[in-house]
Amino acid sequence: xxxxxxxxxxxxxxxxxxxxxxxxxxxxxxxxxxxxxxxxxxxxxxxxxxxxxxxxxxxxxxxxxxxxxxxxxxxxxxxxxxxxxxxxxxxxxxxxxxxxxxxxxxxxxxxxxxxxxxxxxxxxxxxxxxxxxxxxxxxxxxxxxxxxxxxxxxxxxxxxxxxxxxxxxxxxxxxxxxxxxxxxxxxxxxxxxxxxxxxxxx
Numbered sequence: 798x799x800x801x802x803x804x805x806x807x808x809x810x811x812x813x814x815x816x817x818x819x820x821x822x823x824x825x826x827x828x829x830x831x832x833x834x835x836x837x838x839x840x841x842x843x844x845x846x847x848x849x850x851x852x853x854x855x856x857x858x859x860x861x862x863x864x865x866x867x868x869x870x871x872x873x874x875x876x877x878x879x880x881x882x883x884x885x886x887x888x889x890x891x892x893x894x895x896x897x898x899x900x901x902x903x904x905x906x907x908x909x910x911x912x913x914x915x916x917x918x919x920x921x922x923x924x925x926x927x928x929x930x931x932x933x934x935x936x937x938x939x940x941x942x943x944x945x946x947x948x949x950x951x952x953x954x955x956x957x958x959x960x961x962x963x964x965x966x967x968x969x970x971x972x973x974x975x976x977x978x979x980x981x982x983x984x985x986x987x988x989x990x991x992x993x994x995x996x997x998x999x
Contacts, residue, residue, distance in 0.1 A: 826880035827862065827973040831893040832981045843901025844995055845915035845945065850907060851887040852922045858884070862969060865929045877969040887980065891921065894984035899991060915945040917991055921983075924955070926976065934960040934975040938983055942990050952990050958982050 857863055861873040879886070888906050896904040903915070924937040936959070942952040960975040967975075 822876050824876050824878055825969070826878055827969070828880045829883075829886055829890050829973065829980055830977045831890045832897055832984065834897055841900055841902070843899050843903055844917060844991055845903040845913065846895055846899070846901070846905075846917045846919060846991060847909055847915045847945070848888055848892045848895065848904070848906050849918060849920045851884050851891065853884050853887075853926075854924065857923070857926060862972070863927050864972070865927050865935075867930055871927075874969060887921075887923070890977075890980060891919070891984055891987075894981060895919070895988055895991070898985060898988035917945050917951070917994065918943040918948070919987060919991075921987075926980075928963065928972045928975070932962040932965075934963070934972060934979050936976075936979045936983060940983075940987060942987070942994070951994055956983055956986050 856871060859873070860878040861875055862877045862879065864872045864874065866872055892904055892906045896902065905915075907918075909915075919940065919942055921938055921940045924939060926934075926936050926938075928934050935957075937955065937957045939955045940953070941950060943950055958979050960979050963971050963975055
């Protein structure tokens with residue numbers, strides 16, 4: 798092969814690579830959102846709750862959104878990614894949700910700087926959290942409600958939730974919206990457990 802042919806091949810390769818890069822779709826970024834507050838108002842003093850860092854299974858500890866096409870097959874959405882650290886965002890959203898649901902301005906994420914000892918501590922371990930092949934978002938989480946004063950356990954259930962089936966047109970954006978909704982339902986379950994403890998203590 799002469800020098801002219803080599804140069805032509807190199808130019809063709811460069812053009813092909815440039816064309817491939819130019820045609821790659823842009824990466825889209827998403828976040829899980831807290832529950833909507835229908836009537837925003839100043840929160841009253843209420844139960845003090847510390848939300849510990851949410852723990853995720855290793856397969857979710859990545860920037861890409863993960864979907865499940867079968868019981869044992871996961872799919873990474875390379876062009877649909879989380880806008881931040883998913884575990885940190887879930888901790889923040891749970892804190893906001895519990896503050897809203899309990900009507901309390903004393904719900905914080907760990908580590909916190911409050912001088913007073915919290916009434917309760919919430920620990921959450923997510924076991925699964927993704928859209929599955931049945932077009933539903935599934936959430937399974939093992940969580941613990943602890944007494945703030947001495948760390949004694951008050952509740953330690955595993956909650957399993959699922960969204961309604963998503964239409965095919967929902968896409969990733971609809972999937973993330975459903976994830977926010979299902980996570981909001983977990984927040985309600987935990988808030989109800991705190992409220993029961995508050996009523997029992999009166």
